[in-house]
Structures are given as structure tokens and as C-alpha cells.
Amino acid sequence: MKTRYIILSVVLIGVLIAGAVFMIPKLMNDEKTTDQKTTAEETTTTKQPDQIKNNLPDTTATTAIVVPQDMQTVISENQADLYVDEAGLLAGNYPIQMVPLYGVTSVSESNQITTAAGKPGWKAAYVSDFSTDEILSFYQSLLAVAPDYSEETVSESTNLKGTVSGYTISLTISPNNPDKTDLPGVSAVSIFIEQV
Known part of the structure; x- marks a missing residue:
């Protein structure tokens, strides 16, 4: 009976060794093949970034800017x-005659843009040492001529919107957060103008 266990043990050990000798090279080849397939897949799925043509908007404003008399009076006063x-901190062709920047301490951003809808427009942002109430009063008076004028207060921010002379004007006036603007000041103003 002892001999039977010894023979069975030797055969079992032989099978394990033979299996290891044949299987290890096979596993190593499979690993190399998998790495090559993965690399090939990664190469084919990597998307190349779109080429940036230049830093100019795709379209420019075509509607003539006509400042209504009521707006001109507010601006003059x-x-x-x-x-x-x-x-020269404002974007090219920024319509300062229609939407001037009031009480500016520092201009933080100004760009001529093309919106997602393909319309030309401008963005501007600045900080001021004037209170939000003073700035709000000026822009409320300025946009009051817009037939679709609207005003919405959310938390400490006030959003003004109206269409004048073929342009939609959106303003957000809020207390300045120097952590966001990196500029000292009491109030922050964000302006967005888009051709209709």
C-alpha cells in the first residue's frame, strides 16, 4: 500500500511540473499579446485636439449700435x-457707448466672443469700490428702456437683462469675492452682450 502512495505522489508531482513547464510560457505570450492589443486600442481611441485657428471670434457683429436717447441721458449724467x-483692456469693438463700465476699479476680463448659437458678442467683468446698490441703480436706469427688461435677485447677486438696439444685454452684480476675482474691491460686475 505504501508503494501505491509513493507512485501516486510521484505521478502527481510529475503532472504538476509538466503543467508548469507548458503553461508558464503560454501565459507569458498571452500577456504580451494583451499588452499589444491594449496599446493598439489606446492609440486608436486617442482623440486629437481641435486645431485652434486663432484667438478671434468666428463672427463679428453686423447690427449697427444705436443708443436710445433715454440711455444716452443716463450715460451723460x-x-x-x-x-x-x-x-486698451476692453475687447475689440466692445460697445462702450451702449453698455459702459460704471465705477471701475479693475477690469478682470474682456473678450469678443462667438456664442454657442453662432452669434457674435462680448463678455466683460470688473470689480468696483462702489456699493452693489450704486452699481445696480446705474444699470437699472440704463436698461429701463428695454421692452423686455427683467430683474432677478438670487442670494446676494442681482441679474439684469434686456434687449436694446438688436443686442441682448445681461448683467450680474454681486458683492466681490476676492478669492474668485483675485482683485480687491467691494462689488463685482459681469456683463454679457449678444447680437440678437
């Missing part, structure tokens, strides 16, 4: 506190 772009 507040001329001393309006921003004069001597440093």
Missing part, C-alpha cells in the same frame, strides 16, 4: 464715473 479704456 454719470460720465464722471464711467470707465475710459486708455489701457
Whole structure:
């Protein structure tokens, strides 16, 4: 009986060794094949970024800017506190004659853009040492001429919107958060203008 267990043990050990000798090279080849397939798949699924043509918008504004008399009166009455772009910080063709920047301490952003709908427009953002109430009063008076004028207050921010002279004007006036703007000031103003 002892001999039977010894022979069975030797045969079992032989089968294990033979299996290891044949299976290890097979597993190594499979691993190399899998790596090559994975690399090939990664190569084919990598999307190349779109080429940036330039930093200019795809379209430019075509509607002539006509400032209504009521808006012009508000602008004239507040001329001393309006921003004069001597440093050239505003985007090209920004309609400052229609939507001037009021009480500016620092301009943080100004771009001429093309919206998702393919319409031309502008974005501008600035901070001011004026209170949000002072700035709000100016822009409310300015946009009051818009037939579709709307105003919405959310938390501490106030959003104004109206269409004037073929352009939709959206403004957000809120207390300045220096962590977001990286600029000191009391109020932050964001302006978005889009051709209708």
C-alpha cells in the first residue's frame, strides 16, 4: 500500500511540473499579446485636439449700435464715473457707448466672443469700490428702456437683462469675492452682450 502512495505522489508531482513547464510560457505570450492589443486600442481611441485657428471670434457683429436717447441721458449724467479704456483692456469693438463700465476699479476680463448659437458678442467683468446698490441703480436706469427688461435677485447677486438696439444685454452684480476675482474691491460686475 505504501508503494501505491509513493507512485501516486510521484505521478502527481510529475503532472504538476509538466503543467508548469507548458503553461508558464503560454501565459507569458498571452500577456504580451494583451499588452499589444491594449496599446493598439489606446492609440486608436486617442482623440486629437481641435486645431485652434486663432484667438478671434468666428463672427463679428453686423447690427449697427444705436443708443436710445433715454440711455444716452443716463450715460451723460454719470460720465464722471464711467470707465475710459486708455489701457486698451476692453475687447475689440466692445460697445462702450451702449453698455459702459460704471465705477471701475479693475477690469478682470474682456473678450469678443462667438456664442454657442453662432452669434457674435462680448463678455466683460470688473470689480468696483462702489456699493452693489450704486452699481445696480446705474444699470437699472440704463436698461429701463428695454421692452423686455427683467430683474432677478438670487442670494446676494442681482441679474439684469434686456434687449436694446438688436443686442441682448445681461448683467450680474454681486458683492466681490476676492478669492474668485483675485482683485480687491467691494462689488463685482459681469456683463454679457449678444447680437440678437
